[in-house]
Each structure stands twice: as structure tokens, then as C-alpha cells.
Amino acid sequence: xxxxxxxxxxxxxxxxxxxxxxxxxxxxxxxxDLQAGTRxxxxxxxxxxxxxxxxxxxxxxxxxxxxxVAQRGFVTHSSGNHAAALARAADRRGSAAQIVMPSNxxxxxxxxxxxxxxxxTFCEPNLAAREAAAGEILETTGxxxxxxxxxxxxxxxxxxxTLEMLEQVPDLDAIxxxxxxxxxxxxxxxxxxxxxxxxxxxxxxxxxxxxAYRSWKxxxxxxxxxxxxxxxxxxxxxxxxxxxxIRKLVDVIWRVEEATILRAMQLxxxxxxxxxxxxxxxxxxxxxxxxxxxxxxFTREHKRVGVVLSGGNVDLQRLRFGASTPTT
Amino acid sequence: xxxxxxxxxxxxxxxxxxxxxxxxxxxxxxxxDLQAGTRxxxxxxxxxxxxxxxxxxxxxxxxxxxxxVAQRGFVTHSSGNHAAALARAADRRGSAAQIVMPSNxxxxxxxxxxxxxxxxTFCEPNLAAREAAAGEILETTGxxxxxxxxxxxxxxxxxxxTLEMLEQVPDLDAIxxxxxxxxxxxxxxxxxxxxxxxxxxxxxxxxxxxxAYRSWKxxxxxxxxxxxxxxxxxxxxxxxxxxxxIRKLVDVIWRVEEATILRAMQLxxxxxxxxxxxxxxxxxxxxxxxxxxxxxxFTREHKRVGVVLSGGNVDLQRLRFGASTPTT
Numbered sequence: 001x002x003x004x005x006x007x008x009x010x011x012x013x014x015x016x017x018x019x020x021x022x023x024x025x026x027x028x029x030x031x032x033d034l035q036a037g038t039r040x041x042x043x044x045x046x047x048x049x050x051x052x053x054x055x056x057x058x059x060x061x062x063x064x065x066x067x068x069v070a071q072r073g074f075v076t077h078s079s080g081n082h083a084a085a086l087a088r089a090a091d092r093r094g095s096a097a098q099i100v101m102p103s104n105x106x107x108x109x110x111x112x113x114x115x116x117x118x119x120x121t122f123c124e125p126n127l128a129a130r131e132a133a134a135g136e137i138l139e140t141t142g143x144x145x146x147x148x149x150x151x152x153x154x155x156x157x158x159x160x161x162t163l164e165m166l167e168q169v170p171d172l173d174a175i176x177x178x179x180x181x182x183x184x185x186x187x188x189x190x191x192x193x194x195x196x197x198x199x200x201x202x203x204x205x206x207x208x209x210x211x212a213y214r215s216w217k218x219x220x221x222x223x224x225x226x227x228x229x230x231x232x233x234x235x236x237x238x239x240x241x242x243x244x245x246i247r248k249l250v251d252v253i254w255r256v257e258e259a260t261i262l263r264a265m266q267l268x269x270x271x272x273x274x275x276x277x278x279x280x281x282x283x284x285x286x287x288x289x290x291x292x293x294x295x296x297x298f299t300r301e302h303k304r305v306g307v308v309l310s311g312g313n314v315d316l317q318r319l320r321f322g323a324s325t326p327t328t
Numbered sequence: 329x330x331x332x333x334x335x336x337x338x339x340x341x342x343x344x345x346x347x348x349x350x351x352x353x354x355x356x357x358x359x360x361d362l363q364a365g366t367r368x369x370x371x372x373x374x375x376x377x378x379x380x381x382x383x384x385x386x387x388x389x390x391x392x393x394x395x396x397v398a399q400r401g402f403v404t405h406s407s408g409n410h411a412a413a414l415a416r417a418a419d420r421r422g423s424a425a426q427i428v429m430p431s432n433x434x435x436x437x438x439x440x441x442x443x444x445x446x447x448x449t450f451c452e453p454n455l456a457a458r459e460a461a462a463g464e465i466l467e468t469t470g471x472x473x474x475x476x477x478x479x480x481x482x483x484x485x486x487x488x489x490t491l492e493m494l495e496q497v498p499d500l501d502a503i504x505x506x507x508x509x510x511x512x513x514x515x516x517x518x519x520x521x522x523x524x525x526x527x528x529x530x531x532x533x534x535x536x537x538x539x540a541y542r543s544w545k546x547x548x549x550x551x552x553x554x555x556x557x558x559x560x561x562x563x564x565x566x567x568x569x570x571x572x573x574i575r576k577l578v579d580v581i582w583r584v585e586e587a588t589i590l591r592a593m594q595l596x597x598x599x600x601x602x603x604x605x606x607x608x609x610x611x612x613x614x615x616x617x618x619x620x621x622x623x624x625x626f627t628r629e630h631k632r633v634g635v636v637l638s639g640g641n642v643d644l645q646r647l648r649f650g651a652s653t654p655t656t
Contacts, residue, residue, distance in 0.1 A: 025353035027375055046601045047355055266644075273374045273603040273640030312601035316594075 003248065004241050005152050007194035010159035010187065017059040017157060020092055021049050024161075026168045026306075031271040036287040038303045041172065042268075043165045046276050046312030050088050050112070052081035052233075053161050053184055053310050054148075060157030061146045062089035070095045073143040077123075077130035079105045080233055081311050082148035087118035098143065100133040102126075108315060127237075149181030150239025159187030165306050166195055174200040175306040176283040179212045179253065180234030182242030184310060189249040203246070203253045204286030206231050206261060212238045213253045216246060230258055233279030233311060260285040268309070277314040283307045331576065332569050333480050335522035338487035338515065345387040345485060348420055349377050352489075354496045354634075359599040364615040366631045369500065370596075371493045374604050374640030378416050378440070380409035380561075381489050381512055381638050382476075388485030389474045390417040398423045401471040405451075405458035407433045408561055409639050410476035415446035426471065428461040430454075436643055455565075477509030478567025487515030493634050494523055503634040504611040507531040507540045507581065508562030510570030512638060517577040531574070531581045532614030534559050534589060540566045541581045544574060558586055561607030561639060588613040596637070605642040611635045 024044045033039050045053040062074060073096030076086050083099045090097035097118035101110060102125035113120055123133040138145055147154060161184070162175060175192055179185045185203045192199050205212050209227035215238055224237040238246075265281035268274050284307060352372045361367050373381040390402060401424030404414050411427045418425035425446035429438060430453035441448055451461040466473055475482060489512070490503060503520055507513045513531045520527050533540050537555035543566055552565040566574075593609035596602055612635060 022356070025355070027353070028350070029375075030377075047357075049358075051601060269603055269644055273379060275597055275601040275603060316597055 003190065003245050005155045005159070005186065005190050005245065007190060009152065009156035010163055010191045013056070013060040013153070013156040014160045014163050016063050017056060017160065020059040020063065020089065021055050022047060023164060024048050026165060027272060027274070029272040032267060032284070035267055035271075036284065036305075038287065038300050038305050041165070041169045041304065041306045042272060042274070043161060043306060043308045044274065045161055046274055046280055046309045048311075050081065050084045051311055051313040052085065053158055053308065054081040054085035055088065056160050057154035057157030057183060057187075058082060058085035058089040058146065059092075061151065061153040062086070062093050062095065064153050065144055069144045073097060073141055074146050075134055075137050075141065075143045076100070076146045076148060077134045078148045080109065081313055083109065084112045084116065084313075086146055087113045087116035090118065091116045096141075096143070098137050098141065100130050100137070102130065106315060109313070149183035149236065150241050152241065154183050155186045155190065155242065155245070157187070158184045159191040161308055162188045162191040163195075165308070166192070169304070169306060171304060172196070172199060172306045173303045174202060175308070176202045176204060176286060177308045178231070178234055178279050178282040178310055179203040179205050179238070179246075180209070180279065181236040182212060182238045182246055184308065185212075185250065186242040186245040188308070189245055193249050200251045201249065202286065203250055204282045205253060205255055206234055206282060207255045207257060209234050210255050212246065213255050215243055216250060216253050219247065229261070231261055231279040231282055233277060234282065254286040254290055256282060256285040256289050260289050264288055274309065275312045275314065275316070276309050277311045280310040280312065331518065331573050333483045333487070333514065333518050333573065335518060337480065337484035338491055338519045341384070341388040341481070341484040342488040342491050344391050345384055345488065348387040348391065348417065349383050350375060351492060352376050354493060355600060355602070357600040360595060360612070363595055363599075364612065364633075366615065366628050366633050369493070369497045369632065369634045370600060370602070371489060371634060371636045372602065373489055374602055374608055374637045376639075378409065378412045379639055379641040380413065381486055381636065382409040382413035383416065384488050385482035385485030385511060385515075386410060386413035386417040386474065387420070389479065389481040390414070390421050390423070392481050393472055397472045401425060401469055402474050403462055403465050403469065403471045404428070404474045404476060405462045406476045407453075408437065409641055411437065412440045412444065412641075414474055415441045415444035418446065419444045424469075424471070426465050426469065428458050428465070430458065434643060437641070477511030477564065478569050480569065482511050483514045483518065483570065483573070485515065486512045487519040489636055490516045490519040491523075493636075494520070497632070497634060499632060500524070500527060500634045501631045502528040502530060503636070504530045504532060504614060505636045506559070506562055506607050506610040506638055507533050507566070507574075508537070508559075508607065509564040510540060510566045510574055512636065513540075513578065514570040514573040516636070517573055521577050528579045529577065530614065531578055532610045533581060533583055534562055534610065535583045535585060537562050538583050540574065541583050543571055544578060544581050547575065557589070559589055559607040559610055561605060562610065582614040582618055584610060584613040584617050588617050592616055602637065603640045603642065603644070604637050605639045608638040608640065
């Protein structure tokens with residue numbers, strides 16, 4: 001079966017978006033290595049434009065559009081990082097952006113989207129209302145819908161984080177990413193498995209939002225029902241295009257507890273000195289909960305593991321930290 | 329007058345410490361640029377080993393020592409980043425480290441020093457008690473005192489941050505650093521002015537701990553009396569070796585209010601997604617308070633300004649953030 005996105009798509013995306021995004025650094029932190037029991041290479045997409053990897057896919061979709069489409073503008077529905085990323089990408093293209101946001105979106109996120117010049121339409125906080133509101137705008141403006149995660153150009157764009165990481169650290173044994181809608185995971189899989197067929201790609205998902213795990217385990221797409229997790233970026237349902245890729249290529253999907261996500265987030269803040277949102281801490285949470293990392297000729301401590309820190313957009317006022325984690 | 333440290337010392341330090349420290353990334357953040365009204369290049373020493381630039385000087389002093397000295401071990405007095413940096417450097421050399429810390433040092437910092445295998449001796453929280461305790465240990469062990477900031481090898485080591493930054497971003501118009509004891513500022517001056525005589529080096533100091541400003545203004549060393557600032561890394565008195573260099577080479581010293589330091593710290597956390605300690609936010613605070621940045625043919629917005637984010641060791645539990653800063 002041919003997959004909907006291949007390495008060439010990701011390479012084209014990389015060339016297309018290069019002027020519009022950061023080449024984010026890869027950071028190492030021995031204190032985190034000791035906690036995880038393996039050697040970590042943190043790909044800092046929390047330092048990406050608009051604070052998340054979402055700028056990659058949004059820029060790819062916006063700059064791949066024809067001039068005629070760009071003139072009519074771009075539309076999406078999102079309460080989170082894709083909203084700001086699309087608003088920014090459209091602004092750079094000189095296009096209008098209309099963003100449907102749930103009425104309960106945080107003020108900081110609304111201000112960020114409006115700061116990039118996008119028009120915001122509010123709707124009831126559910127998927128049906130979001131899609132209906134976006135549909136109305138599309139009919140009126142003739143603009144293009146840029147789906148937050150389930151679209152080929154978005155997947156190809158998100159895959160560029162892995163292309164970059166493998167340029168920066170070629171000899172990785174594994175890559176660990178969070179999975180929500182699956183755009184980042186699908187892009188990671190396409191890029192990593194084409195460049196290094198032997199690399200292991202591990203996805204991590206909160207137990208309270210484990211539709212990707214259940215879909216992967218059962219081999220059929222399982223809808224997400226009333227997901228609950230502090231990792232707000234991972235509340236979305238797995239996309240169908242993404243599932244085709246994930247089903248074929250992913251090595252394993254781990255599930256993690258909420259308390260481990262919080263602990264991982266605190267470790268990244270305190271030890272790696274990086275501000276990350278809860279979703280970005282989910283891969284480290286997986287490594288903290290899973291002592292049996294990977295089969296093979298190396299012991300865990302000699303593995304070189306890439307971790308995508310997916311985003312840094314978190315309301316610091318809401319953080320309540322526990323006692324500092326002990327130094328090891 | 330020949331200065332006590334020159335570019336060659338800094339270059340030797342760079343070669344000496346390379347295996348022992350991180351080459352930290354330089355990060356840009358348009359949202360911070362808009363706040364500062366100029367183009368910022370953030371040298372992330374908060375991501376340095378042991379969480380601060382202090383690892384550079386400590387490694388330089390420890391690895392420059394003779395084997396005979398290394399065998400007797402290293403001694404210092406410090407409540408902060410130098411303590412952990414020296415403990416780590418001594419550990420890497422295979423030497424003993426004895427650290428005198430004030431009895432009111434934070435538990436996290438004590439644990440960090442002990443985590444590197446150093447022996448901690450507690451003393452009353454004042455400079456006389458610290459020096460007396462260190463003196464006793466020196467007499468007993470015959471070890472070498474590694475002063476936290478006022479020593480040639482320390483200055484040369486701290487200067488390597490600027491050597492690196494100018495390799496990473498050669499075309500800087502200015503560099504802004506905090507000043508406390510003056511080791512970082514002196515090292516920055518030696519490296520920057522030798523490599524790029526036209527570059528402007530700006531030091532920033534809290535108004536409540538402005539002995540460097542007063543010394544520079546008056547042309548004579550002014551002692552620090554009862555300094556008060558949230559920037560705990562800058563409570564130290566200006567070193568005399570450092571003052572010789574600063575007096576001759578610094579372009580200007582700015583002073584900032586406590587409220588601006590807190591605002592700058594929050595901006596760096598929220599916008600640049602980096603955890604920094606208050607001292608590391610002092611340079612940005614200076615840029616926020618000083619609209620008249622630099623004379624010359626460029627307007628402020630076209631200036632390229634390197635900022636050393638000096639460290640990231642902050643107790644996150646103690647942070648109490650105000651309302652989020654508005655997006656621009």
C-alpha cells in the first residue's frame with residue numbers, strides 16, 4: 001500500500017518552509033539522562049516560531065497554496081497551537097486568516113492569534129460547532145481550510161522536525177514523540193523510517209486520551225470519546241490519514257499517567273531549563289514509566305533517543321509545582 | 329597598562345574546557361525583539377552544564393591546575409552557581425572539592441553540590457565567616473582556593489561564552505551582560521574588544537546592588553554595602569582584578585529596577601520559553617528600561633544585540649507570576 005505522504009514530500013516541505021521557521025536546537029541534559037536511564041537528545045520545538053512544531057505544517061500548507069487560493073485566505077478551527085501557527089503563516093504570505101476558536105479558549109491564546117492579524121470567530125466548545133462555523137466561513141470567503149493535523153501537507157511539514165533532528169544527530173537509535181491527532185507522529189514516521197529503516201519510533205499518549213493506542217492495538221480506527229488529560233494538545237481525535245501511516249510504521253505506542261506527565265514537565269523545567277507545555281512532556285513521561293525501552297544489542301543506558309519537545313505554550317500562572325525533584 | 333587577562337588566555341581556556349562544557353545555542357525570539365525594540369541573540373548559558381556560565385570558569389581553573397594541586401583538591405566559598413560548577417569540575421578531574429556554603433543556602437543548591445560528590449561545610453551567612461571557613465580548610469588540606477569571580481583563570485573561562493557567541497553570530501553590534509562580581513563582564517570585555525574593537529559592551533546591574541556602577545562612575549573601587557536584589561547572583565562585590573578590566577573597557581553600565589527584572593524574567597519564560605534565574609533577566613531589563621540604546625548609524629531596531637542569559641537555577645516553587653504580558 002502506498003502511504004499518503006513520503007520522504008520526498010517532507011524534503012519539499014523542508015525547502016519550502018526554511019525561510020519561515022526556526023532550525024531549532026537539539027539539547028542534551030545529563031540530569032534528565034539519569035532520570036530516564038538513557039541518553040536523550042531534546043529537539044526543542046518549544047523554541048519554534050509561535051511556540052510549537054505546528055508552525056512547520058501550517059507554513060507548508062500555506063506556502064504550497066496557489067496564489068488564487070492565498071488571495072481568498074485561509075480558514076481553520078483550533079483552540080491551540082495550530083491556530084496561532086496558521087495565523088502567523090497566513091500573515092507571512094500576505095493572506096487573510098479566519099480562525100474558529102471555542103468560546104472557552106484561553107485569553108492568552110486568543111490574543112496570540114489576533115496578534116498575528118487573524119480574525120477570530122467564536123463557537124461552542126465542541127467539534128461539531130467548530131466544523132459548522134468553519135464551513136460557513138469557507139462558503140462565504142471561498143478560502144482554503146487548513147486542517148490542524150489530518151492533511152498531507154501538514155504531515156509533511158511536521159516531518160521536517162525529524163529531518164532536521166537526524167541532520168543534527170544522525171546516530172539516533174530511537175525517536176519518541178507525543179500523539180494526539182497524529183500529524184507529528186505520522187510525519188516523524190515517514191521521515192525517520194525512510195532515512196533510517198532500523199530506527200525505532202515510539203509514540204506516547206495520555207491514558208485518558210488513548211484513542212491512538214486503542215486504534216493501533218485493534219487495527220481499526222477507534223473514535224476518541226470524552227478524552228481527559230492535562231496535555232491539552234493531545235485531546236484531539238486521531239486523524240484517518242495519519243492512522244494509515246501510523247498503523248503501518250509505528251513500533252509501539254505507550255500510555256502514561258497524568259502524574260507522570262506533570263513530573264516529566266517539572267523535570268524538563270528544573271533540569272533542562274526549558275518551558276514546555278504538558279503535551280511536550282508526554283514522551284519523557286513515557287520513558288520514565290517504561291523501564292524496558294527497546295530490544296537490541298545495547299543496554300538502555302547506551303541508547304541514543306531523540307525526543308521531540310513539541311511545544312512551549314503554557315500558562316505559567318496555572319502551574320503549581322510540587323517539591324523539587326531530588327538531584328541524582 | 330597591560331590588563332590581567334588577554335584574548336590568548338580566553339582562547340586557551342576555550343581549548344581547555346571544550347570537552348567539559350556545552351556549546352550552548354544562540355536563540356532568537358521575535359516577540360522579545362518587539363519588546364526590546366532591537367534584534368536580540370540570546371546566548372543560552374542557562375542551558376550550560378550545572379545551569380550557568382560558571383561552569384566555564386570553574387572548569388578552566390580546575391583543569392589548568394597541576395596534578396599536584398589537583399591531588400590536594402579544590403576549595404571555594406559560594407552559595408550559588410559557582411559552588412555547583414566547581415563541585416562538578418573537580419569531580420570530572422577526579423579531585424576532592426570542599427565547598428563552604430552559608431547556612432541559609434537553599435536545599436536545592438546544597439543537594440546539587442553534594443550530588444557532584446563535594447563535601448559541604450556550613451558557615452554563618454556573611455563574607456567574613458565564609459572566608460574564615462575556607463581559610464581553615466585550605467590550611468588543613470593544602471588544596472587550592474578557586475575564587476568565584478576575581479581570578480584570572482575564572483575571567484578567561486567566562487570569556488569563552490563571548491568567543492562562542494561571536495563564532496555563532498559574528499555581526500553583533502553590542503553585547504549586554506549582567507554584572508555582579510564582574511567575572512563574566514571582564515571576560516566578555518577581553519574577548520569582545522579584542523575580536524571586534526567597535527563592538528559595544530553594556531553591563532547591567534540592579535539599582536539595589538550597584539557597586540559596579542558606582543565604581544565605574546567614580547573611577548575608584550566602591551565597596552558593596554548591604555546590597556538588596558532579587559537577582560541573587562549579583563549580590564557579590566565587584567572583584568578588584570575585574571575592575572581593572574571593566575574600568576578600561578566597558579562602554580556603559582546601566583542600572584535597573586527590581587520590577588523590571590521580574591518583568592524581563594517573565595517575558596523570557598513566556599515568550600522565549602527559557603527558564604532563567606533573575607540575574608539572567610537583568611540584561612533584558614536594561615534594554616526594556618533604556619530606550620536610547622547606542623549611538624551610531626543604525627536605528628535601534630536594526631541593531632544586533634547579543635544577550636548572555638547567564639543562568640537558569642531558580643526555585644520554580646517560589647515564582648509567583650503576575651498577569652501574562654500582552655502579546656504584541
